[in-house]
Amino acid sequence: MGDSATSLPAIKIRGAEKYFGALHALRGVDITVEQGEFFALLGPNGAGKTTLISMLAGLTRADRGVLEVMGHAVDRDYRQARRALGVVPQELVFDPFFTVREALRLQSGYFGLRHNDDWIDEILSNLQLTDKADTNMRALSGGMKRRVLIAQALVHRPPVVVLDEPTAGVDVELRQTLWKFVRRLNGEGHTILLTTHYLEEAEALCRRVAVLRQGQVVACDTMAGLLQARQASTLEEAFVALLREV
Amino acid sequence: MGVGFATLLEKEVLRFWKVSFQTLLAPLVSTLLYLVVFAQVLGQRDSIYPGISYAAFLVPGLVMMAMLQNAFANSSSSLVQSKVTGNLVFVLLTPLSEGEFFGAYVLAAMVRGIMVGSVVLIAAWLFFSLSVFSGVWILVFCLLSTFMAGALGVLAGVWAEKFDQMAAWQNFLILPLTFLSGAFYSLHSLPPLWHLISRFNPFFYAIDGFRYGFIGASDVSPWSSLVIVGSTCLALSWTTLALLRSGWRLRP
Numbered sequence: 487m488g489d490s491a492t493s494l495p496a497i498k499i500r501g502a503e504k505y506f507g508a509l510h511a512l513r514g515v516d517i518t519v520e521q522g523e524f525f526a527l528l529g530p531n532g533a534g535k536t537t538l539i540s541m542l543a544g545l546t547r548a549d550r551g552v553l554e555v556m557g558h559a560v561d562r563d564y565r566q567a568r569r570a571l572g573v574v575p576q577e578l579v580f581d582p583f584f585t586v587r588e589a590l591r592l593q594s595g596y597f598g599l600r601h602n603d604d605w606i607d608e609i610l611s612n613l614q615l616t617d618k619a620d621t622n623m624r625a626l627s628g629g630m631k632r633r634v635l636i637a638q639a640l641v642h643r644p645p646v647v648v649l650d651e652p653t654a655g656v657d658v659e660l661r662q663t664l665w666k667f668v669r670r671l672n673g674e675g676h677t678i679l680l681t682t683h684y685l686e687e688a689e690a691l692c693r694r695v696a697v698l699r700q701g702q703v704v705a706c707d708t709m710a711g712l713l714q715a716r717q718a719s720t721l722e723e724a725f726v727a728l729l730r731e732v
Numbered sequence: 733m734g735v736g737f738a739t740l741l742e743k744e745v746l747r748f749w750k751v752s753f754q755t756l757l758a759p760l761v762s763t764l765l766y767l768v769v770f771a772q773v774l775g776q777r778d779s780i781y782p783g784i785s786y787a788a789f790l791v792p793g794l795v796m797m798a799m800l801q802n803a804f805a806n807s808s809s810s811l812v813q814s815k816v817t818g819n820l821v822f823v824l825l826t827p828l829s830e831g832e833f834f835g836a837y838v839l840a841a842m843v844r845g846i847m848v849g850s851v852v853l854i855a856a857w858l859f860f861s862l863s864v865f866s867g868v869w870i871l872v873f874c875l876l877s878t879f880m881a882g883a884l885g886v887l888a889g890v891w892a893e894k895f896d897q898m899a900a901w902q903n904f905l906i907l908p909l910t911f912l913s914g915a916f917y918s919l920h921s922l923p924p925l926w927h928l929i930s931r932f933n934p935f936f937y938a939i940d941g942f943r944y945g946f947i948g949a950s951d952v953s954p955w956s957s958l959v960i961v962g963s964t965c966l967a968l969s970w971t972t973l974a975l976l977r978s979g980w981r982l983r984p
């Protein structure tokens with residue numbers, strides 16, 4: 487309380503727990519991401535990264551805990567929370583009925599935006615999709631579909647952008663254009679939360695990291711702090727050491 | 733209800749429009765086949781209501797059957813398809829409320845049902861002489877019944893996780909409901925047990941009331957049918973909205 491609007495965290499997660507039947511997938515996760523941060527959420531397969539992101543996005547419900555996006559509780563205040571959040575899902579999903587531009591127009595419409603073509607064109611050009619705008623989603627390659635997923639997450643200019651393994655299966659060139667674009671968004675004040683298994687990417691881009699393992703945060707530090715504490719020279723070294731010690 | 737709702741409605745209408753060969757033309761052809769065959773085979777029998785030809789009895793029933801089936805098919809198959817392919821997240825990630833979500837799917841289902849129904853009706857008009865007793869009753873039952881089937885489709889679509897589960901709804905609920913709905917015959921011609929069973933079938937009241945609008949005769953009073961179809965709509969809406977609010981199946 488008493489926080490001014492600008493010091494509100496972009497993402498606040500307190501005591502988040504999730505069960506899938508008998509599986510305790512998240513065991514009391516606390517993470518705070520400040521506005522304007524470029525934050526890495528790392529962890530081995532099955533650690534709970536996607537589950538945590540799904541809870542933030544309202545795609546799955548927390549069994550316990552508080553989750554807020556820009557100060558809006560994701561359950562009670564879901565409209566504002568979802569307006570503030572853009573999510574690039576891990577799974578390569580698409581709607582085969584539409585072209586790229588149709589998909590982006592529809593996505594804008596769901597967020598209440600009717601005349602969004604200037605911004606859509608800008609996103610398309612930044613993701614090098616302009617010449618694919620009128621191509622049906624079905625006819626795109628996997629990497630192209632991934633770009634459209636990223637574009638869809640950005641149509642409503644969300645202050646907080648969550649990228650769940652955005653570079654899986656993406657060629658070198660797009661990775662570079664993608665990171666340039668995401669860096670620019672970050673520079674313009676967007677908060678970025680990134681999960682990836684390419685640790686060099688996380689190391690190059692992110693200033694702070696949280697590491698999840700079996701549903702628990704086992705480290706949450708600055709990139710430099712994480713490396714220092716384990717006398718590691720790369721994030722990969724630190725990561726391996728960290729997963730050994732716990 | 734604003735832009736978000738209108739966009740989801742537009743998307744749902746575009747979805748069936750883009751494959752209209754399957755979603756509009758195919759049901760039109762199959763309904764017309766029913767019409768030709770049944771009118772030929774059964775047309776010679778005694779009429780069911782005095783002074784009303786079998787064709788005049790049959791056409792409204794078949795039109796309503798087509799509307800019910802297509803409205804149900806639209807919302808249910810769209811939802812299951814989006815779940816199976818995973819693209820329902822695009823809708824779930826947005827600030828759309830449960831009411832907007834439900835309303836858009838139901839309204840798109842109504843649009844498809846009514847489009848199929850209208851074309852069947854126009855085609856039937858070319859072959860048979862039909863009369864209109866009350867346009868108001870026709871319109872009321874057309875709207876309420878497609879709403880009912882569309883809402884049932886949303887419920888089924890929210891519940892089903894796979895295509896075969898949806899096929900089970902089609903085969904074990906929708907098909908028996910439409911065939912025990914008195915589209916082809918008057919309930920009074922049924923043995924007592926089947927008569928009784930049909931009395932619990934909301935599709936029967938949808939057809940009976942709709943047909944009343946054309947021929948001015950019915951098995952039960954159109955007012956009773958109105959109350960029953962209307963209450964079914966309310967019950968389905970209430971149930972489905974409560975399930976959507978709880979996150980059941982869609983936001984586990």
Ligand SMILES: Nc1ncnc2c1ncn2[C@@H]1O[C@H](COP(=O)(O)OP(=O)(O)OP(=O)(O)O)[C@@H](O)[C@H]1O
Nearest residue numbers: 506509511529530531532533534535536537538576
């Ligand atoms: N819908 C579900 N039903 C049952 N179990 C689930 C479900 N979703 C996730 N899990 C389980 O929860 C755990 C966390 O999964 P999650 O997808 O969040 O991991 P992750 O950290 O994103 O992994 P990855 O790096 O492979 O994407 C895993 O053990 C997974 O099997």
Ligand SMILES: [Mg+2]
Nearest residue numbers: 535536537576
């Ligand atoms: Mg994941």
